[in-house]
Amino acid sequence: MDAINANLPTIWLFLVGFFLLYYVVTDGADLGVGMLTLVTRNSEEKKVMMDSIHSIWHGNQTWIVILGGMLFGAFPLFYSIVLSALYIPFIVMLFGFIFRGVAFEFYDNAEWKPVWLVSFGVGSLLATLGQGFALGGLLGGISVQSDSFAGHPDDWLNGYSAIAAAGVVAGYIMLGAAYLVARTEGPLQERSFRLASAAGFATALISAVIYFATSLLHPSMAGKWLFRGESVWPSLFLYFFLFLTLGAFAMYFRSLLRKRQLAPLVWNWLVVIFSFTGLSIGLYPAMIPSVGAAALTVEEVAASPTTLRFMLVVTLILLPIILTYTSYSYWIFRGKITRDEGYENR
Amino acid sequence: MELFQDQVLLSRIHFAFTAIFHILFPVLTIGLSIFLVGVEAKWLLTGQERYYQHARFWMRLFLLNFAVGVVSGIPMEFQFGTNWSAFSRAGGDIFGHLLGFEASMAFMLEAAFLGIMAFGWKRVSPGMHFFATCMVAFGGSLSAFWIMAANSWMQTPVGGEFVGNRFILTDAFAAIWNPDAFWGITHMWLACLEISLFVIGGISAWYLLRGRDTEFFLVSFKAMVVAAIVVTLLQMATGDGAGKSIFKAQPAKLAGIEAHWQTNPEGEGAPWKILAWPDKQLQANVWEIEVPNVLSLLATYSKTGTVTGLKEFPVADQPPLLLPFYSFRLMVLIGLLLAGLMVWSLWAWKKGELVPERVGRQKRLLYAWMAAIPLSYLAMETGWIVREVGRQPWVIQGVLRTEEGVSRLPAESVTGSLIGFVAIYTLLLILFLLFARRILQKGPNLVDSPVEKGKSHRDINRFLAKKHITRY
Numbered sequence: 001m002d003a004i005n006a007n008l009p010t011i012w013l014f015l016v017g018f019f020l021l022y023y024v025v026t027d028g029a030d031l032g033v034g035m036l037t038l039v040t041r042n043s044e045e046k047k048v049m050m051d052s053i054h055s056i057w058h059g060n061q062t063w064i065v066i067l068g069g070m071l072f073g074a075f076p077l078f079y080s081i082v083l084s085a086l087y088i089p090f091i092v093m094l095f096g097f098i099f100r101g102v103a104f105e106f107y108d109n110a111e112w113k114p115v116w117l118v119s120f121g122v123g124s125l126l127a128t129l130g131q132g133f134a135l136g137g138l139l140g141g142i143s144v145q146s147d148s149f150a151g152h153p154d155d156w157l158n159g160y161s162a163i164a165a166a167g168v169v170a171g172y173i174m175l176g177a178a179y180l181v182a183r184t185e186g187p188l189q190e191r192s193f194r195l196a197s198a199a200g201f202a203t204a205l206i207s208a209v210i211y212f213a214t215s216l217l218h219p220s221m222a223g224k225w226l227f228r229g230e231s232v233w234p235s236l237f238l239y240f241f242l243f244l245t246l247g248a249f250a251m252y253f254r255s256l257l258r259k260r261q262l263a264p265l266v267w268n269w270l271v272v273i274f275s276f277t278g279l280s281i282g283l284y285p286a287m288i289p290s291v292g293a294a295a296l297t298v299e300e301v302a303a304s305p306t307t308l309r310f311m312l313v314v315t316l317i318l319l320p321i322i323l324t325y326t327s328y329s330y331w332i333f334r335g336k337i338t339r340d341e342g343y344e345n346r
Numbered sequence: 347m348e349l350f351q352d353q354v355l356l357s358r359i360h361f362a363f364t365a366i367f368h369i370l371f372p373v374l375t376i377g378l379s380i381f382l383v384g385v386e387a388k389w390l391l392t393g394q395e396r397y398y399q400h401a402r403f404w405m406r407l408f409l410l411n412f413a414v415g416v417v418s419g420i421p422m423e424f425q426f427g428t429n430w431s432a433f434s435r436a437g438g439d440i441f442g443h444l445l446g447f448e449a450s451m452a453f454m455l456e457a458a459f460l461g462i463m464a465f466g467w468k469r470v471s472p473g474m475h476f477f478a479t480c481m482v483a484f485g486g487s488l489s490a491f492w493i494m495a496a497n498s499w500m501q502t503p504v505g506g507e508f509v510g511n512r513f514i515l516t517d518a519f520a521a522i523w524n525p526d527a528f529w530g531i532t533h534m535w536l537a538c539l540e541i542s543l544f545v546i547g548g549i550s551a552w553y554l555l556r557g558r559d560t561e562f563f564l565v566s567f568k569a570m571v572v573a574a575i576v577v578t579l580l581q582m583a584t585g586d587g588a589g590k591s592i593f594k595a596q597p598a599k600l601a602g603i604e605a606h607w608q609t610n611p612e613g614e615g616a617p618w619k620i621l622a623w624p625d626k627q628l629q630a631n632v633w634e635i636e637v638p639n640v641l642s643l644l645a646t647y648s649k650t651g652t653v654t655g656l657k658e659f660p661v662a663d664q665p666p667l668l669l670p671f672y673s674f675r676l677m678v679l680i681g682l683l684l685a686g687l688m689v690w691s692l693w694a695w696k697k698g699e700l701v702p703e704r705v706g707r708q709k710r711l712l713y714a715w716m717a718a719i720p721l722s723y724l725a726m727e728t729g730w731i732v733r734e735v736g737r738q739p740w741v742i743q744g745v746l747r748t749e750e751g752v753s754r755l756p757a758e759s760v761t762g763s764l765i766g767f768v769a770i771y772t773l774l775l776i777l778f779l780l781f782a783r784r785i786l787q788k789g790p791n792l793v794d795s796p797v798e799k800g801k802s803h804r805d806i807n808r809f810l811a812k813k814h815i816t817r818y
Contacts, residue, residue, distance in 0.1 A: 076438020083427025
């Protein structure tokens with residue numbers, strides 16, 4: 001019990017990391033599918049792509065709502081500083097969510113349907129760009145004074161965050177294409193195989209640039225690469241996750257070459273999980289990295305122990321329940337997507 | 347323009363606008379999902395296709411309403427961090443974690459089972475489908491519970507202590523079951539039911555008036571008349587409870603709502619202003635129409651009970667007056683009108699007018715039910731104005747002032763996002779109404795039969811599913 005009490009903020013860091021990664025691999029794929037409709041010419045194919053996520057995107061999106069709430073509760077300082085510092089990217093993401101989210105129901109009811117296919121694609125792109133620039137803005141460093149954001153509202157807009165945004169766009173397209181490989185067949189699946197390879201190469205390349213640029217930006221991360229820290233463990237973990245990431249990428253491309261149906265998506269999940277974990281180890285214990293001044297650590301931004309303990313108990317009871325019924329609903333709608341059935345026939 | 351430089355005011359307008367828009371949708375989600383549980387249960391119990399057709403028809407409207415509610419709800423959560431970061435820092439310990447619970451317990455449940463409810467008619471058994479509908483309804487009401495507990499905590503912040511402007515939680519249950527929570531939660535939940543029943547009843551009235559599918563819609567209309575007996579009366583009772591809770595915990599808010607300036611001397615009752623024009627600069631009402639002793643009676647059940655007046659509070663701690671005062675009166679008036687409509691409907695029922703051959707002639711009654719739709723929404727919005735504007739100048743009652751709760755943002759950023767939200771939400775509302783009208787004009791599908799079709803589709807899907815699994 002004492003061990004738990006002493007490490008509550010770190011435990012919550014892992015939980016929040018889990019929520020974030022679950023969101024990215026599931027709704028990231030949904031947003032990727034959405035962006036791919038923008039480069040698809042055939043309206044019927046666009047509709048099949050939209051249908052492939054129709055029954056699950058909403059549940060997937062809810063993980064970012066959970067993530068927001070849990071960050072707000074467990075790390076109030078992080079939540080308040082990061083959201084106000086990255087105001088514009090987050091508002092863009094929210095607008096994107098609106099256009100993406102209403103597209104499904106409005107498509108069903110509209111007479112002029114193509115506009116909602118566009119709304120679906122553009123909304124997905126906006127939400128992804130918002131998330132990408134927010135990630136870049138956070139990892140690039142936020143200037144903080146007396147527990148408040150003290151920088152300029154466009155601090156997030158720079159070369160580094162543009163690379164990060166490109167990485168998120170490429171990564172989500174990779175996830176979306178791998179998802180379509182698993183859920184579709186015929187010409188659409190053939191094209192998704194090719195797109196999944198191309199997006200995979202782009203993501204690998206941009207990820208390497210992000211790792212390099214982040215190390216240049218934050219001396220603490222560079223120090224870990226060079227074994228300059230007090231302990232060798234962070235450095236070892238960093239290299240370990242780098243190799244895991246490379247291995248997952250290799251297996252991803254191998255599964256695409258062998259035309260496997262579900263394996264590319266699974267390897268893609270591992271790519272995301274390993275590369276993100278590596279980046280987090282590089283920056284740990286900073287939760288809000290800062291350029292110049294001292295970064296805010298996990299302990300500093302956490303809520304009070306009473307809150308963290310109470311939330312932990314409730315969350316540990318809830319998570320297995322959520323994962324059970326979520327899996328059930330995935331199971332109900334498993335299999336290949338063919339054609340829209342329409343409300344009357346569902 | 348001075349308005350576009352006042353960052354605090356802009357952020358307040360930003361929040362007020364998005365909240366006033368968003369809340370229109372979840373209220374119907376909550377009530378309509380309970381109605382769907384009811385008709386689906388009736389279908390399973392009686393086996394009558396009519397109830398299945400009711401479920402299918404109202405679900406279309408439900409899904410449209412739900413979609414707009416979800417997309418306008420996500421910005422609400424993020425807005426606390428983007429626009430109200432100082433508040434988030436101060437109250438995050440409890441407020442944030444209640445939002446986290448709302449998302450993980452309620453939204454997740456709704457989201458996962460909504461897929462089954464909307465698209466699973468032919469993929470799961472009727473019993474499983476009914477379970478999914480129940481979970482969607484349960485998730486909706488549960489979300490109302492958590493968000494109202496969080497909002498009530500802003501009215502009566504207990505369960506911990508404020509250390510240097512930051513709330514440190516010591517007792518989570520005390521914070522959740524804060525003094526305002528019971529009345530806040532029940533009053534709002536009943537508002538959801540009341541609005542939904544007038545929406546369902548009002549739409550049914552529209553069909554009855556046109557003589558379209560009369561027998562079909564008489565079922566839902568009469569069910570809503572019965573529901574109205576319980577809900578309108580309970581709503582008045584919880585309204586009374588909520589008022590007394592404000593009297594005890596937020597005396598300045600109560601005095602503001604009632605434009606009550608002077609504390610009544612011992613042995614004398616406080617009068618209730620039917621109408622008045624309160625003026626903060628004068629610290630008095632310019633004019634007033636009052637009934638003696640009624641305010642004391644309402645607040646304390648005693649003709650001479652002491653009710654603290656506004657003058658006991660420093661001017662800086664007094665709430666705005668005109669908006670809560672008139673919003674409150676409008677809300678109460680509508681509540682009484684809706685209860686009157688319930689009595690009128692019962693009377694018509696007793697006279698034997700609510701039968702297929704005669705109901706179409708009850709034109710006034712049916713028009714009144716249609717008018718009750720916008721009125722019930724208006725009562726809910728004015729109630730929220732009383733609740734939130736009445737709490738001012740505080741964002742957390744007595745602890746953190748609203749102006750101290752905002753993010754340090756340049757006014758241009760807030761203006762920009764506000765314009766964006768106004769434009770997008772206006773578009774959403776227009777499209778929602780357009781599509782809702784289309785659903786209503788199309789009407790229910792009265793030849794839709796669940797049993798045979800369902801069975802064959804389910805078999806086909808099972809077959810297809812098996813084929814695909816082996817392919818993985």
